[in-house]
Amino acid sequence: MSEHTDNPPITLVIGGHGKTGSRVAERLAAAGRATRVASRSTTPRFEWHDESTWTAALDGTGSAYVTFQPDLAVPGSIEIITAFGVAARDQGLEHLVLLSGRGEEQAQAREAALADSGVATTIVRCAFFAQNFSEHFLVDAVQDGVVALPAGDVTEPIVDVDDVAEVAAAALLGQVPSGRVYELTGPRLMTFQDMADDLSKAIGRTITYLPVSTEEYVVAAKEAGVPGDEAEMLGALFADIFDGHNSSLASGVEEALGRPARDFADFAVQAAPTGVWTVS
Numbered sequence: 001m002s003e004h005t006d007n008p009p010i011t012l013v014i015g016g017h018g019k020t021g022s023r024v025a026e027r028l029a030a031a032g033r034a035t036r037v038a039s040r041s042t043t044p045r046f047e048w049h050d051e052s053t054w055t056a057a058l059d060g061t062g063s064a065y066v067t068f069q070p071d072l073a074v075p076g077s078i079e080i081i082t083a084f085g086v087a088a089r090d091q092g093l094e095h096l097v098l099l100s101g102r103g104e105e106q107a108q109a110r111e112a113a114l115a116d117s118g119v120a121t122t123i124v125r126c127a128f129f130a131q132n133f134s135e136h137f138l139v140d141a142v143q144d145g146v147v148a149l150p151a152g153d154v155t156e157p158i159v160d161v162d163d164v165a166e167v168a169a170a171a172l173l174g175q176v177p178s179g180r181v182y183e184l185t186g187p188r189l190m191t192f193q194d195m196a197d198d199l200s201k202a203i204g205r206t207i208t209y210l211p212v213s214t215e216e217y218v219v220a221a222k223e224a225g226v227p228g229d230e231a232e233m234l235g236a237l238f239a240d241i242f243d244g245h246n247s248s249l250a251s252g253v254e255e256a257l258g259r260p261a262r263d264f265a266d267f268a269v270q271a272a273p274t275g276v277w278t279v280s
């Protein structure tokens with residue numbers, strides 16, 4: 001699909017070196033859209049917790065892909081997201097695409113706060129990311145062969161961030177309707193044991209899933225060097241999302257892209273040869 005000619009010139013990609021942002025920026029650039037990646041390490045610098053850095057990052061942009069750190073649902077983020085919406089509106093942005101978490105009351109409140117800015121807001125509301133295993137906090141666990149999570153035998157429709165990025169980029173390029181929620185899941189409800197089985201097959205050695213309590217998870221995370229507040233935040237987040245209420249499939253990928261979502265087994269088969277899980 002071609003880009004609408006009346007689209008604004010630059011799209012700001014906040015968190016553009018991250019899991020979803022890097023993929024969104026890549027897709028926008030491939031479609032000929034000028035992008036500006038923004039985070040704490042870019043020029044201009046963008047820091048969520050320092051509002052004085054926002055103006056330079058927003059200057060001259062017409063739309064933005066918004067990924068909040070460390071997580072959209074953390075306490076205090078609603079005030080920041082609300083202020084960001086106002087700043088975006090005041091700078092004349094016409095479209096915001098917000099990355100959000102599925103089945104998270106706190107995240108959904110942040111979605112509403114951003115939409116209240118009056119800027120057209122599209123929400124990509126996502127299940128747990130497959131790439132948490134290959135590009136985020138579960139890489140070491142897979143390398144060690146034991147994935148310990150407080151998720152019992154709950155099923156989660158884990159989603160591939162390539163699909164997330166494709167939907168977000170399509171929204172920013174005006175290729176799919178904006179101003180609505182795209183609820184994005186993978187095509188299959190999976191237990192973490194199912195995911196461990198797919199990883200084992202793809203890697204060629206056994207990866208074990210170890211269900212633990214939230215308290216055990218937090219203690220182990222701290223012992224492994226995760227800062228205390230981050231470990232607590234993760235524990236609270238997992239207690240929220242892995243209680244079974246997210247155990248259903250959604251059709252956002254198919255609605256936006258006209259094809260089924262990518263399966264976790266395909267993700268594992270593609271990621272394994274990159275060496276990300278190779279033990280040196």
Ligand SMILES: NC(=O)c1ccc[n+]([C@@H]2O[C@H](COP(=O)([O-])OP(=O)(O)OC[C@H]3O[C@@H](n4cnc5c(N)ncnc54)[C@H](OP(=O)(O)O)[C@@H]3O)[C@@H](O)[C@H]2O)c1
Binds near residue numbers: 040068069072
């Ligand atoms: N992981 C999941 O399963 C999942 C599922 C649903 C929704 N989400 C949501 O996804 C969002 C994260 O998106 P992502 O996974 O694409 O990002 P990511 O890979 O975690 O990180 C993106 C970038 O954010 C930048 N960053 C970190 N702290 C920052 C700060 N204080 N101010 C500005 N930039 C900062 C970092 O770059 P620099 O170091 O250069 O600053 C980093 O490269 C969260 O809001 C979370 O709620 C995650």
